[in-house]
Amino acid sequence: MFFILISIAAGAIVVIARILNTRLYEKIGLIESSFFNYFTGLLSSLILLAIFKDTITLGAFGHIPFWAYLGGILGVSVVISSSIVTPKMSTFYITLIIFIGQLFTGILIDCVALKTIPSAKIIGGLLVVAGLAYNLYVDSSAKDTV
Amino acid sequence: MYNVLSLLIGAIIAIMLAFNGELSKGLGNYFSLVIIHLVGFTTILVLMFYKKIKISFKNGLPLYLYSAGAISVFTVMFNNFSYAALGVSIPIALGLLGQIITSLAFDHYGFLGMPKIHFNKKKLIGLLIIIIGISIMTFL
Numbered sequence: 001m002f003f004i005l006i007s008i009a010a011g012a013i014v015v016i017a018r019i020l021n022t023r024l025y026e027k028i029g030l031i032e033s034s035f036f037n038y039f040t041g042l043l044s045s046l047i048l049l050a051i052f053k054d055t056i057t058l059g060a061f062g063h064i065p066f067w068a069y070l071g072g073i074l075g076v077s078v079v080i081s082s083s084i085v086t087p088k089m090s091t092f093y094i095t096l097i098i099f100i101g102q103l104f105t106g107i108l109i110d111c112v113a114l115k116t117i118p119s120a121k122i123i124g125g126l127l128v129v130a131g132l133a134y135n136l137y138v139d140s141s142a143k144d145t146v
Numbered sequence: 147m148y149n150v151l152s153l154l155i156g157a158i159i160a161i162m163l164a165f166n167g168e169l170s171k172g173l174g175n176y177f178s179l180v181i182i183h184l185v186g187f188t189t190i191l192v193l194m195f196y197k198k199i200k201i202s203f204k205n206g207l208p209l210y211l212y213s214a215g216a217i218s219v220f221t222v223m224f225n226n227f228s229y230a231a232l233g234v235s236i237p238i239a240l241g242l243l244g245q246i247i248t249s250l251a252f253d254h255y256g257f258l259g260m261p262k263i264h265f266n267k268k269k270l271i272g273l274l275i276i277i278i279g280i281s282i283m284t285f286l
Contacts, residue, residue, distance in 0.1 A: 003228045004284070007237040010224035011244025013217050019258050020214040027207055031190065031199050038187040041215035045179040048219065054174035064172035071165035072185025074158050075222075076193075081155050088148050090263065095249045097149055099242045101156020106235035109164050113233070120286035121235050127279030128239065132246075135272030 015095070021079060022086040034079050093139070096132045103128065160238060166222060167229025175226055182222060239280045246276065 024033040085094055103125050111117055170178040194201070228237035250269070256262035 003231045003237070004240055006224040007228045007232070007240035008244035010221045010228075010237070011241035011246075012248040013221045013224075013244075014241065015245050015248040015252065016258075017214040017218045017221065019252065019260065020211055020217075023258070024207075024211045024214065027211070029199075031193055031197060032201060035190050035194065035201055036212050037215035037218070038183060038190050039215065040212055041219050042180070042183040042187050044216045044219040045176070045183045048223070049176040049180050052176045054177040056174060056177050061173070064169060068165050068168040068172065069181065069185060071162045071169060072182045072187075073189050074162035074165065075182065075186045076189040078155055078158050078162065081151055081158075085148050085152050085155065089152070090253070094152055095242070095245050097152035098156040098159070099245070101153040102160045102238050102242065103156070103235065105157040105160035106163070106238040109160060109234045113164075118235075121283045124239070124279040124281070124283030124286070125235075127282065128242075128276045129279075131272040131275030131277075131279060133272075134275065135269045138266050138268045138272065 018082055018086060022083050025083040026087070030080060030083050033083070034076060037079060038076070090139070093136065096136055099132060100129055160234060163225055163229060163238065164234050167226055167234070170226035171230055175223060178226065179219060179223055183219070236284050239283045243276065243280055246273070 021033060021037055024036065027033075028036075107118065107121050107125055110121065166178065166182055169181060172178075173181065193199075225237055225241070228240075250265060250273075251257065252260050253263040254265040
């Protein structure tokens with residue numbers, strides 16, 4: 001239950017951070033806002049590390065595949081491309097399309113990692129897309145009548 | 147064009163979750179948090195050098211606008227926690243439920259100066275289907 005709640009909270013923070021970042025980007029520029037994004041992020045991480053003090057052995061670095069270190073680069077590309085998309089589309093619509101890409105890539109990664117095809121995840125995922133598509137349809141027909 | 151870019155953003159996020167999760171498993175939650183942000187910060191510095199951008203701190207902007215990075219740290223941390231326990235796609239599904247509810251609340255109330263888009267009760271049907279779908283993914 002703990003992991004379910006923090007996963008939902010993680011999603012809520014994504015939306016708030018995306019709005020704040022876009023606002024800053026409109027004021028000072030894309031790369032500049034990303035600079036402050038990662039500057040404050042790095043600072044917060046260092047504070048968290050100082051508080052919780054992970055113990056680390058130097059040998060641990062060698063046991064991790066090289067690609068695992070590249071998450072930060074992917075994060076920058078997400079921040080930059082999100083800032084491009086956010087002013088052009090409604091929050092709900094962006095959430096829908098990013099959802100589809102995220103979910104099915106995630107299911108694909110699980111397929112590869114577990115070497116099985118998780119049918120419950122695919123069926124559940126398709127239901128989620130159906131629900132979102134319905135809400136999107138409600139949105140677009142509401143706009144037509146205004 | 148923006149649709150394709152949005153789809154790509156989603157795919158990159160999923161791949162990033164697996165990368166960060168593996169790093170967190172190997173290096174510990176907080177140490178990996180520093181590495182992830184250090185790599186990101188370095189990437190930005192390289193981009194700035196390449197595009198010859200200089201940073202100047204503009205006065206008059208509300209400080210909360212600079213907080214996106216500070217709160218995003220908790221998204222990364224929570225995702226890394228969940229990755230070790232639940233894998234990739236379940237935290238994604240649950241995280242997206244959090245995103246949908248938050249997005250709808252922001253649209254409805256116009257938080258943080260977003261244009262108000264009133265909540266249409268018909269959307270409860272879609273939201274219910276979404277929650278059923280996520281439940282099947284998570285509990286079956």
